[in-house]
Amino acid sequence: MQIFATDIDEPALTVARAARYPEALLDGVSPERRERFFINDGGSYVVNKVVRDMCTFSPHSVIRDPPFSRIDLISCRNLLIYFGPEIQSTAIPTFHYSLRPGGYLFLGTSEGLGQHPHLFATLDKKNRIFQRRAHDERPARLPTGISSALSRFSGGGSQARYRAHGERSLRETVETQILDHFAPAHVVVNADGDIVYYSSRTGKYLEAPQGVPNRQLFTMARKGLRLDLRNALSEAMETRQTVTRENIAIDEDGERVQMISLMIEPLAERNKEEPLFVVLFIDVGPVRSRSEAESRLPRRADADQVDLERELRDTRERMQATIEEYETALEELKSTNEELVSINEEAQSTNEELEASKEEMQSLNEELNTINAELSRRLEELDRANNDLKNVFESTQIATVFLDRNLVIRSFTPAASKFFHLIPSDAGRPLTDLAGHLAYPEFKGNIHAVFETGEMIEQRLARDEEGVHYLVRLIPYREADAAIRGVVVTIIDVTGLTEAEEHQTVLIAELNHRVKNMLAVVISLVNQMATRASPRPKAFQTALIGRLHSMSRAFELLSRENWTEALLDELVRQELAPFDLKRIAIKGPNINLKPRQSLSVSMLVHELATNAAKFGALSVPSGRIEIEWSKTEGDGRFNLFWRERDGPKITKLPQRGFGLTLVEREVQYNLRGKAEIDFEPDGLAVALEIPLIH
8 A cells, every 4th residue: 555645835845744733632542452553652643664664755736736636536625625626627637547447535524526526436425436437538637837828717697697597497498398399490600601509390301421531511402502602601701791692492292392592690698609500491481383483483574584594594504513513522522531630630749649648657756766865864864863873882882792582693783703703694594504712501591581571681701812802682673563573682891890800899808808917916016015015005005106107097098099900119219208208218129018918117217216216316306218129020028228327325235125036026927028137336226138929
């Protein structure tokens, strides 16, 4: 089925192409039809794709544009009521031309066929349904516009002609009866002598000639009438006056004659158009024998006049014979002319057929142009949609494959080639026929589950040989009617997300471990300080808070580095920042320490710096400290040297305090290293050898 929906209003066509109707306008549509032919889109309904594809919308005028052809049904409701009679007389034949034989015309309840009831048969008068009749007459030329000549059909003349309809009907009846019974026989001829109208009782004066039927008056006139008839008609044509001929004898059966009077009068109402003439045959007396008829002719005064009349009659007879011979030749010429006319009519008929074919071809061309315009518009929309979709696929870099219900590839994105070894020519092939390196044995079963349930399925695949994690999504492919026509397979690289999750798990575990270790260190520190605590609580509090602040600074540095590794240089400088860094020389390569080592080394530096500030080089203005470390590449250790210069002179070996004891124990037990502490005359010297944790 193909529906051509036309209008002369482009905005109206734009609204119609959208095929969107408010819910209030569909009150008369049954729920079954709504479900079958419409798609609910919020507060409105949209005609579904199956029906929409049947319709071709096009601007078209039933008056100006070439008509369509071979149409089965024309629905033209409430249009003709806005047309005048002249436009209606053009539109109705156009509809007749456009329909197939037997096609249907559906008009509005206030519309009719007007002046063309012969073109259509009425099937349902109430609902204005008509059927095209076969029209054997020569088809009228299809109009291409509104002719100004049609204006003569408008006006009030028709009302004036029928104002006294009842009175005129009686008059016409009386006049017809009088003409039939009392008026003389007559015919109406044109300027060529062709008869265009016959009255009754003309057989006495005219007879059909032998051969091809024709309407020529002079050929049909009986013997004795032709000469006078021809002369009288010629005179009437020249003078445009009434011409009368008396005492004309017409042969009845060779022995008897009928005397008549011949009167030819122009038809006045037709003078402005083609001239027509009324020829009246008026009988004079009854039918008589030829001798009796001649005896009743007026007598002449002398015999010479009789002889002249006889001679004149003979001359007339000879002239009549000559005329008959001339007419015979003329008839032959007419016959030839008729053959030429026949050939011309055949040529004209062929030309009309060609014109009809041309008009039909023009109509088909108009239909093709309409369909082509619709297709071009849809192709442009499709190209734009395809370009947008292609750019989306290429920009997202997500592997996507569109499959139908038989797992045949409909389309795919470039990124999908990595998993299924796809090339452009693989579209249309089953995906199961192609080799792929995706480790997903449940792939086919999950696709069938999507078809059955209509729900999306997600599956995260384990790390492959390249160390990459993937997330596979199987999403049902739905069309406008919400039916599942296939499945969309998307594959996303989630390695970063997986590694982040794993790292987060490790961090949480490590954080728990570090918190436990930190608490253990604090508990150990408190226990050690408690065993050798100063009798003064204030001193105990100050020492404990200082050590906790040292641990806090180390924690802050590790938190800044996301608890991965901390530079030894930053760790040392951060712990010595509360002291005068101008008196401290720091030197060494970049060494990264793990979190546990960082906490211990930070505490060691804090204890040494605190001890130097109380008793060592930092306790006098001239004292200074040198800190240097180096890395041993072979066994994965690093050495840290602490030397105090120009501090208080050491004359005898002092007793080790809690701070140096804490340093020695921390290196030996927690860092699994070695610590050498010497009291040189110039100041304290500490050498630490600590293994690196990888």
